[in-house]
Amino acid sequence: MALDVTSGPMKGKLVIRNVGLMLSGDLAQPILDADTLVAVDGKIEAVGRAKDVDTSAAKQIIDAHGCALAPGLIDSHVHPVFGDWTPRQTQLNWIDSFMHGGVTTMVSAGEVHLPGRPKDIVGLKALAITAQRAFDAFRPGGVKVLAGAPVIEKGMVEDDFRELAAAGVGLLGEVGLGSVKAGAEARQMVAWARKHGIQSTIHTGGPSIPGSGLIDKDVVLEADADVIGHINGGHTSLPEGHVCELCERSTRAIELVHNGNERVALAAMKVARELGQLHRVILGTDSPAGSGVQPLGILRMMALLSGLGGLSGAEAICLATGNTARIRNLAGGLLEAGRPADFVFLDKAQHSAGKDTLECLEVGDLPGVGMVVIDGIIRAGRSRNTPPAERVPEVVGH
């Protein structure tokens, strides 16, 4: 189960019935009036009430037994290397463990932990293209890992970005982790990347590990990357006032990470909410990192923002799904027709003080994961990592 070569989506019809709470992933309408979902060939076909949806001729039926159904969670910020191995903490099967935390898609912010990572321009391009290809062909635990995120270095020219884009690279690794640390220089390269359809993320805050550097608010504003990466630091944050200023003065995505400053994550979320711009807030773990890997990191961010920050449980789900998908240009993240059949079944954790999945988050607990589905294929039943869900779904027919 841990290692999985991509085998394509489920063939045929999947029916999920008796969903107790349908969580859309869309901040505009986080809860749908629906108890049934139908997917065909790994894509959602219909979401609605059982009487209104064609559930005939199902190849597989899952009875949710009243659990909540949400889009698979998305981790906006990871540092994979190759396969399901991380040299950062010498750990195996970390991506599969994240899948047990409800994560079905991850976005690389740079394969920076590769031992001997090349820093010359041809080498960094070759690594990015190789990583993109490798994770496209190989999905640990079924998780979709968007990798191949080059760390830009001094001396790159527009043709380098054109070449990367033509080769299938769609992301930049964190700007600032390489030799490009000045605002004007970063701004030029970010603009070249954007012109050729490559999305950029900037490292924000103090150095992560010995050897990396500070990126302050003025550099973040000048570089104007698409995503203000770990705006709450990775781990060391800019002063809270500077982070709030970034939220106010920039229109770019506000990424909050687990391996960052929690106090500042709460402050940034609150500013975004006051500005009426919660749609800009996305969640990541920034793992593997010095503090390890966190299979439940996205759930923990949701519980932090909800339990301590006052966000509703339903809104917290949207930050980790629909928001990230929209900003990262991903097909998933929403329960609506045409989207990939990537799901997480949730229920309140056994003995949580919260009475249901959402209240569980609102009192600061992690909900339990009862099943994970990717492209219509069941990848895990009851999670080995979350607290046990009170109810779990069951396969009832083929």
Ligand SMILES: [Zn+2]
């Ligand atoms: Zn960083």
